[in-house]
Amino acid sequence: MKSASVPLRRLRCAIYTRKSSEEGLDMEFNSLDAQREACEAYITSQKAEGWVPVHDHYDDGGFSGGTLERPALRRLLADIEAGLIDVIVVYKIDRLSRSLMDFSRLVEVFDRQDVTFVSITQSFNTTTSMGRLTLNILLSFAQFEREVTGERIRDKIAASRRKGMWMGGFVPMGYDVVDRKLIINEAEAHAVRRMFERFVELGSATLLTRELVAAGALNKRGKPIDKGFLYKAINNRVYLGEAVHKGTSYPGEHRAIIDQALWDKVRAVLTQSPRTRAANTRAQTPALLKGLMFTSTGIAMTPTATKKGSRLYRYYTSMDAIRNRAGENTEAFVRLPAGMVETAVVQQIRTLLRTPEVTARAIEAAQRECPEIEQPDVVAALAGFDALWESLFPAEQARIARLLVERVTVSSDGMAVDLRTEGLGSVVREMVTPRREMAA
Numbered sequence: 001m002k003s004a005s006v007p008l009r010r011l012r013c014a015i016y017t018r019k020s021s022e023e024g025l026d027m028e029f030n031s032l033d034a035q036r037e038a039c040e041a042y043i044t045s046q047k048a049e050g051w052v053p054v055h056d057h058y059d060d061g062g063f064s065g066g067t068l069e070r071p072a073l074r075r076l077l078a079d080i081e082a083g084l085i086d087v088i089v090v091y092k093i094d095r096l097s098r099s100l101m102d103f104s105r106l107v108e109v110f111d112r113q114d115v116t117f118v119s120i121t122q123s124f125n126t127t128t129s130m131g132r133l134t135l136n137i138l139l140s141f142a143q144f145e146r147e148v149t150g151e152r153i154r155d156k157i158a159a160s161r162r163k164g165m166w167m168g169g170f171v172p173m174g175y176d177v178v179d180r181k182l183i184i185n186e187a188e189a190h191a192v193r194r195m196f197e198r199f200v201e202l203g204s205a206t207l208l209t210r211e212l213v214a215a216g217a218l219n220k221r222g223k224p225i226d227k228g229f230l231y232k233a234i235n236n237r238v239y240l241g242e243a244v245h246k247g248t249s250y251p252g253e254h255r256a257i258i259d260q261a262l263w264d265k266v267r268a269v270l271t272q273s274p275r276t277r278a279a280n281t282r283a284q285t286p287a288l289l290k291g292l293m294f295t296s297t298g299i300a301m302t303p304t305a306t307k308k309g310s311r312l313y314r315y316y317t318s319m320d321a322i323r324n325r326a327g328e329n330t331e332a333f334v335r336l337p338a339g340m341v342e343t344a345v346v347q348q349i350r351t352l353l354r355t356p357e358v359t360a361r362a363i364e365a366a367q368r369e370c371p372e373i374e375q376p377d378v379v380a381a382l383a384g385f386d387a388l389w390e391s392l393f394p395a396e397q398a399r400i401a402r403l404l405v406e407r408v409t410v411s412s413d414g415m416a417v418d419l420r421t422e423g424l425g426s427v428v429r430e431m432v433t434p435r436r437e438m439a440a
Contacts (some may be wrong), residue, residue: 011051011086011116014058015039016076018095022062032059035091042120043089051087065098068105077106080113093119098145172238173220174257182238182254189257191217196234196258200265205230213390234266288342288398289316289408295334296411303338314338334410341415345401345408346389348417353382358419365425373429381431388431403427 017035036057043051056079063070073096079085088110090096096117097103110117174192175182195208202208205227212225219225233239240263241256242249287303293316294300301316317335352358363378389397403423409416 009050011049012084013043013051013053013087013089014056014076014079014085015043015053015089016058016060016073016096017091018060018063018065018070018072020062020064030061032061035095038091039089039120042118054085065094065096066102067099068097068102077109080109080115083113085113085115087116087118089118089120091119092121171220172236173233174239175254182252184255184257188220192233192239192257193262195230196239196262196266199230199234200262200269203269210394214396234270239263287314287316287338288394288401289345289405290398292401292405293341293408293410296409301334301336301410304335316341336410341408341410344415345405345417348415349401349404349419350386350389352417352419353385358424362424362428365422366428369425370429378428381428384431400427 015036017032017039019031036059040053043053056075058072058076060070060072068074076085076088080088088096093103097106107117109115171177171182174185174189176185177183195212198211199205199208202211209225209227209230212230217225219229237244237249238252238254239257240249240260241252241254243252244250290303291300295318299318299320301318302322304315304317304322306313306315315335315338321335353362359379359382362382363375366373366378389400403426404419405423406418406420409418
């Protein structure tokens, strides 16, 4: 009696290939093809063991082995988790990963799914203890090679920076890169010099940022200049003609945009306490609601300020409180934080400008002052009020507030804002005119 033969288990083999650079990938037969051909030949040699290649290709061209974020590798891992792969075949172990830590994570996935890993030029099998030992030794050398290569590159960059050479990266505003060298862009350089000079004059990044935004100034990437960009610019020693590497400055190959004297003036401003500079800025800021605020009994509220140490606190205080004359009416004896009141009033103005009633009044007032203004222009201008307000200087904000607000009444029930119809027409006309000029 003949014993029945046990059917050979079919092992589905996935070939993974990788090349760090994109150089040569457009050739008819490239490195990825060579790796795949060698792996296919090895799988064919194991046909008697039931090995068969899967149809999907897992090729990562132009991806480093120092990361697992590679599209073909992520797809391979997903197929492994789905139970579609039994054996992973690579030309060399470093094609899959150059990081010992990353590879240990991959091996955990392989073990969990009962998947075998094979390198055809480094004969071992991860299912045996000897294979794992060999794998760790090879990975350690692969990681060592990667780290040594990284050190070489870092040393080369450091040596080049010491010679003042431009080693790539984001190009600072004021320069262009020509033949791997920083060359001054005169138009941008003028803007950079003016930025340094105005910072010295104003002594405030906040005021300078508002000024630049109002002027429509853009950075190298075409975006509006913000305070973060401004601080990076005025602290960038590249503008002095220097090359900086890990906090140390070296004479650069490129020309300077600003001189040492201007740089030192900026340092002098920056050495002041940020609180002191902020207090100076607030002290120069006109009271937004001066002459507009009253208590419910009709008592005027005037801007006042107190100073504790280096900090300045602004208030709106009723005249009775200043004269210490409360009388019988406690509502008249009041003092409110200026920042809180001004923010609340501006928010109420924004809300009112979105209402149909105020929109209709604005259209009527604007057309009365300028008959050629059309209704869609007014609606668009009111919709853009928020952006306009944020771009204005404090003095301009105060002027707009006086045009828009008739009176702010403070009572125990809250705050009421009365708008000026005539002011609506003036503000809308000012907002519409630039839009129409740009459209023309």
